[in-house]
Amino acid sequence: MDSLEFARNGRELRGELAVAEMPRLQDKLFGPDGKIGFCIRGYQDKSGEPMLEVAMDGSCQLVCQRCLGGFAYPVQLVSRLLLVHEGEPDELSAEEDGPDSIPADKHLDVFAMLEEELLLSLPFAPMHPPGVCQLAARDLSQPENGAFAVLAGLKDK
Numbered sequence: 285m286d287s288l289e290f291a292r293n294g295r296e297l298r299g300e301l302a303v304a305e306m307p308r309l310q311d312k313l314f315g316p317d318g319k320i321g322f323c324i325r326g327y328q329d330k331s332g333e334p335m336l337e338v339a340m341d342g343s344c345q346l347v348c349q350r351c352l353g354g355f356a357y358p359v360q361l362v363s364r365l366l367l368v369h370e371g372e373p374d375e376l377s378a379e380e381d382g383p384d385s386i387p388a389d390k391h392l393d394v395f396a397m398l399e400e401e402l403l404l405s406l407p408f409a410p411m412h413p414p415g416v417c418q419l420a421a422r423d424l425s426q427p428e429n430g431a432f433a434v435l436a437g438l439k440d441k
């Protein structure tokens with residue numbers, strides 16, 4: 285899509301992505317289940333700069349970095365992206381700065397942009413919520429009933 289035209293005319297695009305169809309996401313995933321609904325809205329900010337608002341809502345299966353089990357991670361994000369004109373001196377550095385600006389592109393790859401936003405929103409080390417993770421639950425239990433007791437028991441045998 286032409287991102288500048290999209291922003292200037294206040295267009296809106298809605299759809300749904302299957303998690304399984306996002307190749308760059310796969311090594312973070314526990315399983316391919318999950319769908320992400322998205323809505324991209326074009327607008328101009330107060331100073332007339334072309335912007336995209338990207339909202340995503342759904343869930344995917346991530347790998348818990350503590351116990352290596354899978355869990356459903358709720359995806360709920362809203363990003364606002366400034367479209368930076370080609371040829372502007374700061375274009376490259378602005379891109380390095382993160383998700384706040386993307387180059388204005390007459391042929392923006394919407395799919396790649398959504399995947400990128402989703403990747404950026406995921407935690408670096410995803411984990412089960414507190415109290416749900418098997419390992420965390422063990423850590424929180426009283427020492428005499430927990431891992432230490434098990435170890436002590438093994439030593440005695």
Ligand SMILES: [Zn+2]
Binds near residue numbers: 348349351411412
């Ligand atoms: Zn866990």
